[in-house]
Amino acid sequence: MCVPGDRPGRTTGGEALGSERRREREKEQRRSAILRAARKEFFEKGFRSVTVDTIARRAELSKGAIYLYFKSKEEIYAQILLRDIDKFHDRVETLLDTSKSASDNLRQYADVYAAFFLSDRELFRIFMNFMLQHNPVNFTPNINDHIVKSTNQTVIIIEQILQMGVNRGEFPPDLNIRVCRNALWGLLNGIIALHIFSGREETREERVRTQLREGLEVFIKGLRAV
Numbered sequence: 314m315c316v317p318g319d320r321p322g323r324t325t326g327g328e329a330l331g332s333e334r335r336r337e338r339e340k341e342q343r344r345s346a347i348l349r350a351a352r353k354e355f356f357e358k359g360f361r362s363v364t365v366d367t368i369a370r371r372a373e374l375s376k377g378a379i380y381l382y383f384k385s386k387e388e389i390y391a392q393i394l395l396r397d398i399d400k401f402h403d404r405v406e407t408l409l410d411t412s413k414s415a416s417d418n419l420r421q422y423a424d425v426y427a428a429f430f431l432s433d434r435e436l437f438r439i440f441m442n443f444m445l446q447h448n449p450v451n452f453t454p455n456i457n458d459h460i461v462k463s464t465n466q467t468v469i470i471i472e473q474i475l476q477m478g479v480n481r482g483e484f485p486p487d488l489n490i491r492v493c494r495n496a497l498w499g500l501l502n503g504i505i506a507l508h509i510f511s512g513r514e515e516t517r518e519e520r521v522r523t524q525l526r527e528g529l530e531v532f533i534k535g536l537r538a539v
Contacts, residue, residue, distance in 0.1 A: 344382045347372050348396070351389045356435045360390060390439065391456045397436055398463040401429050405470045415478030416533045419497070422470065423525050426501050431518055434509050441506060471497055475536075484536050493536065500528050 350372035354363045365386055369376045383389045408421050430437040452460070471494045478484035504524045508517060 340382075343374075343378075347374070347379060347382055348389065348393055352393050355390060355393065355439075356433060359435060360439055365389075387452060388456070391452055391460070394436065394439065394460060395456075395463060397429075397433070398460065398467065401425075402463065402467045404429070405467055408470065409473055409477070411477070415474050415481065415483050418474045418477070419471075419533065420526075420529060422474065423501060423529050424522075427505060427521055427525055430505055430509065431521060437505060437509060441502065468494060468498060478536070488536065497529075497532060500532055501525065504528055 347368065351363070351368045354368055354371050358367075363386065365376055365379050368386070368389065369379050372379070379389075383392070405422060405425055408418065408425065410418060410421070413421075430440075472490055475484065475488065475490045475493055479486055479488050479490070505521055508520045508524065512520060
């Protein structure tokens with residue numbers, strides 16, 4: 314039975330909308346599959362050794378199919394990097410616990426930060442190169458700006474924790490929050506960089522976490538003594 318006003322065999326507005334949504338869902342699934350395959354390639358081989366061809370083979374797609382979704386290897390990696398930064402931001406955004414001290418919040422932040430990069434060393438390598446402005450990936454200015462803005466969102470959490478410590482009298486009222494934020498950021502990245510690509514694999518995580526805990530305690534003690 315046909316709906317009044319419709320001719321047999323014609324697609325209704327609802328059916329067309331449903332078909333469009335299905336196509337969009339399938340496109341997003343294909344895009345996500347490419348990013349998953351590329352992520353494995355980058356993790357196993359490093360950025361420079363990966364090509365669009367190797368990504369296509371891993372994703373079981375043609376090279377042309379990859380280019381339907383991404384313009385280049387650099388764009389693929391940028392999207393992986395942005396997704397991971399956003400994922401990290403979503404994780405740390407909920408960390409601020411006002412029932413705990415600022416020091417405990419900093420410790421929790423450091424734990425989450427270490428776990429994030431220990432799970433993906435290649436991501437840490439590219440992220441550090443980007444932050445040092447070597448930019449070996451040749452990201453476009455727009456992608457650069459997007460990554461910087463996303464990264465700054467995660468750093469703001471440190472500022473919020475430090476400000477909470479100042480407000481509660483845990484840290485001195487004249488604390489330079491921007492300087493302390495940058496110092497902590499450097500401490501975290503420096504310790505991870507020191508150990509994440511060296512030494513025995515079976516002791517790597519323990520070394521990183523131990524050094525972070527000890528370094529952070531020195532940092533916190535210094536904050537209180539300012």
